Amino acid sequence: MRQAVKVNGISGIALTKLDVLDGMDELKVCVGYKLNGKELDHLPASTKDQENVEPIYETMEGWSETTFGARSWADLPATAVKYVRRIEELIEAPVALLSTSPERDATILVRDPFAD
Numbered sequence: 001m002r003q004a005v006k007v008n009g010i011s012g013i014a015l016t017k018l019d020v021l022d023g024m025d026e027l028k029v030c031v032g033y034k035l036n037g038k039e040l041d042h043l044p045a046s047t048k049d050q051e052n053v054e055p056i057y058e059t060m061e062g063w064s065e066t067t068f069g070a071r072s073w074a075d076l077p078a079t080a081v082k083y084v085r086r087i088e089e090l091i092e093a094p095v096a097l098l099s100t101s102p103e104r105d106a107t108i109l110v111r112d113p114f115a116d
Contacts, residue, residue: 002042014095014099023063060083061082098110
């Protein structure tokens with residue numbers, strides 16, 4: 001994601017399906033790659049190298065509470081908020097929209113993507 005944000009000049013993302021992580025004790029987030037003993041912060045461009053990389057994971061605490069249908073930031077468990085904030089740090093872009101179920105109105109507008 002970080003690579004896509006940088007290459008494409010993305011100024012914010014829509015993070016969807018947060019509710020599918022409900023009930024997980026821990027979450028693993030890929031934060032880099034290891035190739036031939038060297039750590040990389042990006043996926044190599046070469047398909048040959050991509051076949052040989054090992055992901056480097058950061059483990060985060062999950063949450064047992066439900067996020068399903070949450071419609072405000074305050075409705076989210078603290079560990080879910082921490083997860084979203086960590087994703088923002090890792091990809092170097094803000095989460096503008098957060099969805100918490102398949103329903104259209106189960107969306108949290110974190111930042112207006114059209115505001116200056």
